[in-house]
Amino acid sequence: MSTIKWKTPVSYLFLTLMALFFLMPIYLLLVTSMKSVAEVSRGDIWGLPDRINFDSWRVALVGSRAAGVTALWPNFLNSIYLAVPATIISAMLGSMNGYVLAKWKFRGANVLFPLIMFGMFIPYQSVLVPLVQLLQKMQFGPLKLYGTIPGLILVHVVYGIPITTLIFRNYYAAIPDEMVEAAKIDGAGFFRIYSSILFPLSVPGFVVVMIWQFTSVWNEFLFALVLNGNPKVQPITVALNNLAGSFQVDWSVQMAGALMAAIPTLLVYILLGRFFMRGLLAGSLKG
Amino acid sequence: MESASETVATRTSPARPRRRFNPDRLIAIAMIIPSIVAIAVFVYGFIGWTGFISLTKWADLLPDYRWNGLENYRRLFMDDERFQQSLLNNALFTVFFIGACLGLGLLLAVVLDRKLRAEGLFRTIFLFPMAVSFIVTGVVWRWILNPGTANQAQGVNLLFDQMGLGFLKWDWFLDNQWGILAVVLAAVWQMAGYTMAMFLAGLRAIPDDLREAARVDGATEGQVLWHITLPLLKPIVVSTVIILGHISLKIFDLTSAMKVGGAAKPGDVPGFYMYETTFRGNYFARGAAIAIIMLVFVATLIIPYLISTFRAEAEA
Numbered sequence: 001m002s003t004i005k006w007k008t009p010v011s012y013l014f015l016t017l018m019a020l021f022f023l024m025p026i027y028l029l030l031v032t033s034m035k036s037v038a039e040v041s042r043g044d045i046w047g048l049p050d051r052i053n054f055d056s057w058r059v060a061l062v063g064s065r066a067a068g069v070t071a072l073w074p075n076f077l078n079s080i081y082l083a084v085p086a087t088i089i090s091a092m093l094g095s096m097n098g099y100v101l102a103k104w105k106f107r108g109a110n111v112l113f114p115l116i117m118f119g120m121f122i123p124y125q126s127v128l129v130p131l132v133q134l135l136q137k138m139q140f141g142p143l144k145l146y147g148t149i150p151g152l153i154l155v156h157v158v159y160g161i162p163i164t165t166l167i168f169r170n171y172y173a174a175i176p177d178e179m180v181e182a183a184k185i186d187g188a189g190f191f192r193i194y195s196s197i198l199f200p201l202s203v204p205g206f207v208v209v210m211i212w213q214f215t216s217v218w219n220e221f222l223f224a225l226v227l228n229g230n231p232k233v234q235p236i237t238v239a240l241n242n243l244a245g246s247f248q249v250d251w252s253v254q255m256a257g258a259l260m261a262a263i264p265t266l267l268v269y270i271l272l273g274r275f276f277m278r279g280l281l282a283g284s285l286k287g
Numbered sequence: 288m289e290s291a292s293e294t295v296a297t298r299t300s301p302a303r304p305r306r307r308f309n310p311d312r313l314i315a316i317a318m319i320i321p322s323i324v325a326i327a328v329f330v331y332g333f334i335g336w337t338g339f340i341s342l343t344k345w346a347d348l349l350p351d352y353r354w355n356g357l358e359n360y361r362r363l364f365m366d367d368e369r370f371q372q373s374l375l376n377n378a379l380f381t382v383f384f385i386g387a388c389l390g391l392g393l394l395l396a397v398v399l400d401r402k403l404r405a406e407g408l409f410r411t412i413f414l415f416p417m418a419v420s421f422i423v424t425g426v427v428w429r430w431i432l433n434p435g436t437a438n439q440a441q442g443v444n445l446l447f448d449q450m451g452l453g454f455l456k457w458d459w460f461l462d463n464q465w466g467i468l469a470v471v472l473a474a475v476w477q478m479a480g481y482t483m484a485m486f487l488a489g490l491r492a493i494p495d496d497l498r499e500a501a502r503v504d505g506a507t508e509g510q511v512l513w514h515i516t517l518p519l520l521k522p523i524v525v526s527t528v529i530i531l532g533h534i535s536l537k538i539f540d541l542t543s544a545m546k547v548g549g550a551a552k553p554g555d556v557p558g559f560y561m562y563e564t565t566f567r568g569n570y571f572a573r574g575a576a577i578a579i580i581m582l583v584f585v586a587t588l589i590i591p592y593l594i595s596t597f598r599a600e601a602e603a
Contacts, residue, residue: 281488
């Protein structure tokens with residue numbers, strides 16, 4: 001038992017050092033974004049700002065012609081218009097699919113399910129060109145799908161089907177079949193069973209799926225880059241990447257922009273971390 | 288954490304023998320058909336179409352579906368040095384990324400499993416990078432690792448100078464030979480917490496008395512870890528390697544944001560090369576061939592995993 005005496009402090013020391021490593025980029029993001037341009041170019045990036053200064057935040061938010069920076073705020077809004085509907089539709093679709101696969105097993109479902117699951121692992125490069133071709137052809141009245149937010153929502157909903165279906169199917173599989181059978185005997189139909197038994201029990205499942213989808217859609221880059229090339233419809237990841245790609249843009253502005261892109265998902269994580277974990281583990285199929 | 292297993296476990300209801308006609312069954316199938324059609328078209332149809340494009344001569348903005356056989360593939364593997372280098376870069380990235388994530392993740396999990404105070408806080412800190420985009424990670428790490436100039440070091444190099452460790456200074460992602468390791472560092476920062484979470488869930492599922500019995504028999508902590516814990520964690524290691532592996536084979540966002548992609552750059556990977564070839568160069572057929580090669584790599588990893596997962600589930 002004597003070994004415990006030194007092991008505990010060593011453990012804490014190790015964990016603290018690792019925590020510093022993991023937090024260091026956030027520290028740097030914060031302090032750099034609050035430094036003046038002059039201070040950043042002077043060199044010492046690690047120290048606290050001489051004077052707290054929100055100029056770079058303002059430049060990143062609303063842009064500045066002088067600094068050659070276009071505003072990120074419209075792109076931030078684009079990301080919200082994209083991620084919120086995509087998340088809600090994905091969750092509803094996944095819930096319905098999960099319900100069918102868990103409680104209405106039909107012939108062929110055992111083959112179908114892995115075939116659906118494969119869709120969440122593919123490199124999206126392997127579908128990009130046909131996707132562009134199809135979206136360019138699809139137009140419903142005034143609603144265009146190529147290069148628009150609704151088009152990108154559709155894409156995220158479709159490619160979100162595997163993961164949302166998986167999480168809900170596993171979630172509903174844990175609800176006893178006897179409950180469903182009893183409801184059937186009482187004469188409840190497909191929708192009645194869903195609305196009165198499954199759905200009311202689904203709140204944690206919805207939270208897990210919605211956190212997962214919101215985070216993935218918010219953070220996604222490749223689809224947005226290829227499909228929404230027009231700066232007006234770019235989500236924030238693409239706009240941030242362009243901002244950071246420009247040599248003239250000051251580091252402090254880049255960091256303020258990165259912070260803007262990170263804040264919504266970080267907030268979700270901080271507020272609902274427990275559910276975030278569950279989604280994470282569910283995303284790997286088996287534990 | 289404790290509730291993780293309930294979502295992870297993939298339990299199915301036993302097959303019902305009854306196969307009478309039932310309108311509700313029909314509704315159930317009707318409800319899932321749109322999703323099935325969507326996946327059939329957007330995943331399998333599109334992959335098939337990409338495969339076809341990869342066999343054509345399409346190399347301009349307008350489609351050109353003249354047959355070209357396997358020429359695009361032959362060129363990539365035989366003549367295209369940039370493609371071969373990108374494969375090598377990706378292989379290097381994959382090995383170091385998975386190795387470091389597993390090592391660090393296991394270490395963090397084993398230490399956290401000692402039921403220390405503030406465990407939740409540490410877990411939260413190690414895991415939060417998962418919540419941010421690879422683009423944010425790339426932008427921040429490009430700043431942290433920015434080597435600066437010979438006279439004015441920046442980023443980590445500056446830190447080394449200030450700590451009297453100047454000999455550790457390095458060009459990081461600008462190093463033409465090993466720059467990919469700087470990208471690995473950023474990727475590990477983002478994903479090590481995930482590995483830790485997987486391992487921690489696995490460790491918590493191992494009954495305490497198993498390890499306790501070994502300790503009573505006089506086994507050292509190292510022996511317990513090596514002979515008891517690790518073998519029991521093997522399924523988790525396999526899952527983790529596959530998840531990290533498929534992320535790593537598709538890596539694109541991070542190298543884009545760190546600006547290390549492109550010809551003769553250290554972070555040029557097939558994902559980025561495909562994007563440039565197709566959407567910058569308009570060599571659609573060649574881009575499609577790169578995409579199909581990427582898909583084959585990922586499928587080689589994922590298909591056996593899917594089969595074994597669902598077979599195990601069917602037997603359960």
